[in-house]
Amino acid sequence: MHRNKTAYLIAVVFVAGLVGTGCSSTEPVTEIRQPQQDMSDREALFWSNRESSRTNYTEADVDFMTKMIAHHAQALVMSALARGSAHQHSGRQQAADMPGMLSWEQLEELAASKGSDFDRSYLTFMIQHHEGAVIMVQELFSTNGAALDVEIFQLASEINAEQITEIERMKQMLETMSHK
Amino acid sequence: MRYTDNYNRKVRITDAGLYRLPLLMAGVILFIFSGCSSSEQVQVQQNLSPALMPVSEIQAPHPDPRVGLSPGVFDAEEAIWNLRLISTTPPPDNFVGSTATDLAFKGNYAIQGDYNGFMVWDISDPENPVLVVDFLCPASQSDVSVYGDLLFVSGEGLEGRLDCGIDAPRTAVSEVRLRGIRIFDISDIRNPRYVANVQTCRGSHTHSVLVDPNDDENVYVYVSGSAPVRPEDELPGCSSALPDDDPNSALFRIEVIKVPLANPELAAIVNSPRIFEDLTAPPTHGPAPDDMAVIERARARGAFVGNFNGTPRVLNSGMVRRYLTRIVEERGGTGDPTAADSAALRERLPEFIAEITRLRGRGLSGRGPNQCHDITLYPELGIAGGACEGYGLLLDISDPANPVRIDAVADSNFAYWHSASFNNDGTTVIFTDEWGGGTQPKCRAADPLEWGANAIYSIKDGKMEFQSYFKMSAPQTTMENCVAHNGSLIPIPGRDIMVQSWYQGGINVFDFSDPANPVEIAYHDRGPISLDRLETGGSWSIYWYNGVLINSEIYRGLDIFELLPGDHITENEIAAANTVQMNYFNPQGQPKFAWPASYALVRAYADQLERNREADMTTLQMIRTGIIEAERAGSAGKTSVLSRLAAEVENRAGSTGNPDKMARIATALKELATAS
Numbered sequence: 001m002h003r004n005k006t007a008y009l010i011a012v013v014f015v016a017g018l019v020g021t022g023c024s025s026t027e028p029v030t031e032i033r034q035p036q037q038d039m040s041d042r043e044a045l046f047w048s049n050r051e052s053s054r055t056n057y058t059e060a061d062v063d064f065m066t067k068m069i070a071h072h073a074q075a076l077v078m079s080a081l082a083r084g085s086a087h088q089h090s091g092r093q094q095a096a097d098m099p100g101m102l103s104w105e106q107l108e109e110l111a112a113s114k115g116s117d118f119d120r121s122y123l124t125f126m127i128q129h130h131e132g133a134v135i136m137v138q139e140l141f142s143t144n145g146a147a148l149d150v151e152i153f154q155l156a157s158e159i160n161a162e163q164i165t166e167i168e169r170m171k172q173m174l175e176t177m178s179h180k
Numbered sequence: 181m182r183y184t185d186n187y188n189r190k191v192r193i194t195d196a197g198l199y200r201l202p203l204l205m206a207g208v209i210l211f212i213f214s215g216c217s218s219s220e221q222v223q224v225q226q227n228l229s230p231a232l233m234p235v236s237e238i239q240a241p242h243p244d245p246r247v248g249l250s251p252g253v254f255d256a257e258e259a260i261w262n263l264r265l266i267s268t269t270p271p272p273d274n275f276v277g278s279t280a281t282d283l284a285f286k287g288n289y290a291i292q293g294d295y296n297g298f299m300v301w302d303i304s305d306p307e308n309p310v311l312v313v314d315f316l317c318p319a320s321q322s323d324v325s326v327y328g329d330l331l332f333v334s335g336e337g338l339e340g341r342l343d344c345g346i347d348a349p350r351t352a353v354s355e356v357r358l359r360g361i362r363i364f365d366i367s368d369i370r371n372p373r374y375v376a377n378v379q380t381c382r383g384s385h386t387h388s389v390l391v392d393p394n395d396d397e398n399v400y401v402y403v404s405g406s407a408p409v410r411p412e413d414e415l416p417g418c419s420s421a422l423p424d425d426d427p428n429s430a431l432f433r434i435e436v437i438k439v440p441l442a443n444p445e446l447a448a449i450v451n452s453p454r455i456f457e458d459l460t461a462p463p464t465h466g467p468a469p470d471d472m473a474v475i476e477r478a479r480a481r482g483a484f485v486g487n488f489n490g491t492p493r494v495l496n497s498g499m500v501r502r503y504l505t506r507i508v509e510e511r512g513g514t515g516d517p518t519a520a521d522s523a524a525l526r527e528r529l530p531e532f533i534a535e536i537t538r539l540r541g542r543g544l545s546g547r548g549p550n551q552c553h554d555i556t557l558y559p560e561l562g563i564a565g566g567a568c569e570g571y572g573l574l575l576d577i578s579d580p581a582n583p584v585r586i587d588a589v590a591d592s593n594f595a596y597w598h599s600a601s602f603n604n605d606g607t608t609v610i611f612t613d614e615w616g617g618g619t620q621p622k623c624r625a626a627d628p629l630e631w632g633a634n635a636i637y638s639i640k641d642g643k644m645e646f647q648s649y650f651k652m653s654a655p656q657t658t659m660e661n662c663v664a665h666n667g668s669l670i671p672i673p674g675r676d677i678m679v680q681s682w683y684q685g686g687i688n689v690f691d692f693s694d695p696a697n698p699v700e701i702a703y704h705d706r707g708p709i710s711l712d713r714l715e716t717g718g719s720w721s722i723y724w725y726n727g728v729l730i731n732s733e734i735y736r737g738l739d740i741f742e743l744l745p746g747d748h749i750t751e752n753e754i755a756a757a758n759t760v761q762m763n764y765f766n767p768q769g770q771p772k773f774a775w776p777a778s779y780a781l782v783r784a785y786a787d788q789l790e791r792n793r794e795a796d797m798t799t800l801q802m803i804r805t806g807i808i809e810a811e812r813a814g815s816a817g818k819t820s821v822l823s824r825l826a827a828e829v830e831n832r833a834g835s836t837g838n839p840d841k842m843a844r845i846a847t848a849l850k851e852l853a854t855a856s
Binding site for chain 1: 253254255270273276277278279295320337338339348350351352406407408411420422431549550551569570617619715716735
C-alpha cells in the first residue's frame with residue numbers, strides 16, 4: 001500500500017505540474033496584486049480606513065513611544081553590563097528627563113560593581129527603571145485624549161502588566177538576597 | 181495544485197482523496213458495508229485487512245502548500261486541506277478595516293465582536309450567511325457571550341462610552357467612559373437593546389459566563405482585564421497600588437459579576453477573588469521526550485547533566501570549562517584539569533547550579549501573575565482553566581462566586597498564557613501561548629515549535645502533567661502576525677479533536693486523543709494581507725457549532741467551513757459529531773457533549789477501532805453488517821437484530837484492544853434496539 005501511495009504521490013505532483021504550466025491565466029499570482037490595480041472598492045475602503053486609524057495618535061502617544069524606545073535601550077545596556085559585554089560609552093546619550101532612567105553615575109556604579117554587589121545594584125536599578133516605565137504608562141493614561149488608539153493602548157497595557165509583575169518579582173529577589 | 185474558482189479566490193487545493201486513491205478501494209468496500217442496501221452486497225469478506233490509516237501515519241501534503249501564498253486583503257491566495265470553505269462573507273462597509281474579535285452563538289445566529297461594536301449573522305444557510313445586525317458601539321476588545329435573552333460584551337479600551345457613542349471620551353477622567361461589561365437584551369436578536377453596564381477597575385479584556393448547574397436564576401461573569409487600573413476619580417475604589425501597600429488593590433485579582441436573569445440591570449460585582457495569592461516559584465514541566473532522549477544520549481557519552489529546578493539540562497562546554505578552572509584554582513593547582521577535578525565537578529554540580537539559580541532568581545518565591553487573560557469554564561465538571569500571564573491555573577468553580585485555585589503550572593517556553601480548552605472528559609487541558617501578544621510574526625521558519633504554541637497537559641487527581649507542545653508548523657512570512665489563538669473542540673465521539681486559530685497562520689484541526697502526540701489533520705491558510713507591512717489580521721477565533729466551523733476573520737469577515745471525510749475523520753465520525761446540537765454556545769463556557777445513540781455513532785466507533793487496530797476486521801464486519809441488517813429490518817425487526825448484536829459485541833469486548841469502546845457500542849446498540 002505504501003508503494004502504491006508513493007506512485008500516486010508522484011502522479012499528483014505530475015498532474016499538479018501540468019495544471020501549473022497549462023493554466024497560466026491563474027498564474028503568476030504576484031501580478032494580481034499590483035497596488036491600485038484591480039483593487040476592489042472594498043479593498044480601497046479597507047486601506048483608507050487603516051490609514052485613517054493611524055492618524056489618530058496624539059502628541060502624548062508619539063512621545064510615549066519615542067521615550068519607550070530610549071527607555072528600553074537603557075535596559076539593554078544594563079543587561080549587557082550583567083553579561084559583561086557593554087561598551088564603555090553606550091548609553092551616554094540617554095535622555096535624563098525620563099522617569100526611572102539611570103543617571104550616568106548610576107550606570108558607572110553598576111559597571112564598577114562585582115559579584116553580589118553587582119546583583120544587588122542591578123536589581124535595585126532595574127526596579128527603578130521598571131517603575132519608570134509604569135510611571136510613563138500612568139502619565140500616558142492620565143493625559144487627555146491619549147491611548148485611544150488601540151495599538152498604543154495594547155502596548156502600554158502590556159508594558160504595564162509586565163513591569164508590575166517584574167517589579168514584584170525583583171523586590172522578592174532583593175529581599176531574599178538581603179536575608180543571606 | 182492551484183486553480184481559480186468561481187468566487188475568484190486563488191486556492192491551492194490538496195484533495196485528501198487524490199492522496200490516498202489506494203484507500204478508495206478499501207473505502208468502496210466499507211461503503212458497501214455501511215451504506216448500500218441491496219442484499220447481494222451484504223457479504224462477509226474474509227481476511228480483509230484494516231484500511232483506515234492510523235492518525236500518526238497520515239501524510240500531510242508535501243511541500244506544505246501554506247508556504248509562499250500570494251498576498252491580498254480580500255483576494256489572497258489560499259491553501260486548504262481536508263476542509264471545504266462553504267462561504268466567506270466580508271464585513272459591512274462600516275466595519276471594514278476594523279478588528280473583528282470573538283464569537284458567540286445563539287440558535288441560528290453567530291454574534292461576532294468587533295472593536296467597532298458587534299455584528300449578528302443569520303447562519304441558517306451556511307452558503308449564504310446574512311448580516312442582520314451591525315451594532316456600532318466601539319470598545320476593544322468586544323468579546324461576546326450569550327445566555328438566554330442576554331448578550332454580554334467586553335469593553336477595555338479607553339474609547340468605550342456608556343451610550344455606545346462613536347465619539348471617544350478624550351479626557352483621562354470621564355463620566356461617560358465604559359470599561360467593563362455591557363449587557364444587551366437580545367430577546368429580539370435582530371434588535372438588541374442595551375440594558376445594563378457593570379464598570380470594573382481594569383475594564384474587561386475578556387470574560388467568561390458561568391452557568392451554574394445548580395442555579396437557574398443567575399449567571400456569573402468572570403472578568404479578566406489586563407489594562408492599567410482606571411483613576412479613582414473615574415471609578416471610586418479603584419487602586420493601582422501594589423497589594424503590599426493597599427489590600428484593596430485592583431491588581432492580582434479577577435472580578436466575579438452576578439447577573440440576576442430576571443433583572444440584568446441589577447448585575448454587580450460580588451467578589452474579587454485573589455486566585456493568584458501565594459503563587460510560589462513556578463513549577464516547570466519535565467523535558468519533552470525528544471529532549472529527554474538528547475539528555476540521555478549526552479549522559480551516556482559522559483556529559484555533565486545538572487538538575488535545574490527539577491529539569492535536567494546538559495551543561496554547555498563553556499560552563500564546564502569555567503567550573504573545572506575554578507576547581508583547579510581552588511585546589512591551588514595550575515594547568516589542565518585532571519580526572520579527579522572532573523569527578524569533583526560531578527560531585528559539586530548541585531552546589532554550582534544552586535549558585536546559578538540564586539543569581540537568576542529562579543527558585544525564589546517571586547510574585548506570580550497579576551491577571552488572567554482568559555478563563556475557560558467547564559461547569560459540568562466544576563473546573564476552569566485560567567490562562568494567567570505567566571501561569572496556567574486549574575480552578576475549582578463548584579462555588580461559582582468563589583473560584584479556588586487547585587493547581588498551577590508555568591513553563592519557560594511559554595511567554596503569555598492566553599487561553600484554555602479542555603477535552604470532553606476533562607482529562608486533558610490545552611493552554612495556548614500568545615507569544616508576542618498576537619501582533620507579531622512568531623511562526624517564522626526559525627521560531628521554535630515550542631514557542632507561541634499550545635501546551636497539552638493531562639489532568640490527574642487535580643494535578644496537571646505536561647504532555648506535549650503543538651504548533652501550526654507551516655512557516656509564515658514576517659508580514660504575518662501568527663501565534664496560537666482561540667479554538668474549540670469538534671465533538672467527534674471517542675476522540676479529542678480541536679479546531680484552532682493562528683491569526684495570519686490560518687486555522688487548523690488537530691487530533692490530541694493521545695495528548696503526548698498531537699497530529700494536524702486539516703487546515704486552511706491565506707497569504708498575508710500585505711507583503712509591504714504587517715497588518716494585525718488573520719483568524720481571531722474558529723469554533724465548531726452545529727456541524728460547521730465558523731471563523732471570525734479579523735478583516736475578511738466570516739468564514740464557514742465543513743470537514744471533508746477521509747482517513748483522518750470518516751464520514752461516519754462527521755455524521756456522529758453532527759448529532760450534537762447546541763441551542764447556544766460560548767467557547768469560554770465549555771459544554772459537556774453527549775452523543776445520542778445513533779447508527780452513525782456505532783459506525784464511528786467501529787471506524788476508530790479499525791483505525792487504531794483495536795479490533796479484528798471480522799468483529800468490525802459483524803458490527804457493520806449488523807447495522808445494515810437492522811436498518812433493513814425496519815422498526816419491527818430491528819430490536820432483535822440489535823439486541824443480538826449488542827450481546828455479541830459485549831461478548832467479544834474483552835478480546836479486543838479497546839473493551840471500553842466496545843462497551844460504548846453495545847450501550848448504543850441497546851438504546852437503538854429499544855428506541856421507537
